[in-house]
Amino acid sequence: MFQLLVFVVAVVGIGWLIGATNLPGEWYAGLAKPDFVPPNWAFPVAWTILYIMIAVAGWRTYRRAPSGRAMLVWTVQLALNFIWSPVMFTMHQIGAALVILIGLFVAIVTYIGLEMSRDRLAAALFAPYAAWVAFAGVLNAAIWRLN
Secondary structure, X not given: OHHHHHHHHHHHHHHHXXXXXXXXXXXXXXXXXXXXXXXXXXXHHHHHHHHHHHHHHHHHHHHHOOOOHHHHHHHHHHHHHHHHHHHHHHOOOHHHHHHHHHHHHHHHHHHHHHHHOOOHHHHHHOHHHHHHHHHXXXXXXXXXXXX
């Protein structure tokens, strides 16, 4: 259980830290956005829930195969996840952020595929994450197109 706690605290904590230090700010507020942008309060709520699910899936994979391919893919997706906010909100690189989201989505789907036959729960925990990142990709693309 201690390892699970470490995974949750690390993933959620780093996610919150990155979010708190790479806020959308005035630049983002001034961008043209599509009508389907969720309210601002939805993002930290959604990401907190998703980060907990990501952490649990990673912990389950780590317990079974700490140096396996699925754990490598889990680590890659987390790195891509964590670099998106600085690229989008601090560097103001909408197109580069979209490329990161595409890579992130591919990593998420790859992880699901790798875990589907080994740990269905770990794979299932990534399904809402895949849906949210797909939506985020559509939103990012729309913002890129509008600006």
